[in-house]
Amino acid sequence: MEFKDRLKQLRQERAMTQEQLAHALDIPPATIRRLETAADSLPRKERLQNIADFFSVQIDYLVGRTNDRISIDKNYSNINVAYFGGAKEELTEEEAARLKEELEMFRLLKEKKMREKDNNKA
Known part of the structure; x- marks a missing residue:
């Protein structure tokens, strides 16, 4: 699954519109639309980290390098x-x-x- 698909899936799981997500992340709604449609579009590092933090997932999950949403910290x-x-x-x-x-x-x-x-x- 590509970044655009994962971003859209995470947004929909929270029952958010693109505009609501843009507001929550303090970025333009057009950016969310582009990120969810362009096959080769990735946000810059800082924005990628903010998205990962917002959805409580790993960056590796967002970019498709793993299917594990969060890393498990056995030692807490x-x-x-x-x-x-x-x-x-x-x-x-x-x-x-x-x-x-x-x-x-x-x-x-x-x-x-x-x-x-x-x-x-x-």
Whole structure:
């Protein structure tokens, strides 16, 4: 699957229009349209990273080098850094899993509020 297809699929999974995605990423809507239609179009590195971060996927997934959306961090080191701000304390696996669930719920709630806000504007 090409970048254009993955971008469109991720956007549709979130039930977003191209305009809503452009607004969320702070880029022109024409850029999203081009990225979803042009077979050889890739965004510059910074924009690619922003798209990956927004959808919580790897850049390698976006560009088609892997089918794994996210890298699995068995040691939960990313969660430890996020939770402790870089401290060396370790969360237990159970604590890290719980924190990861809470962060995902927060992200989903934020997306829902964004969609509701956009629907109220229309």
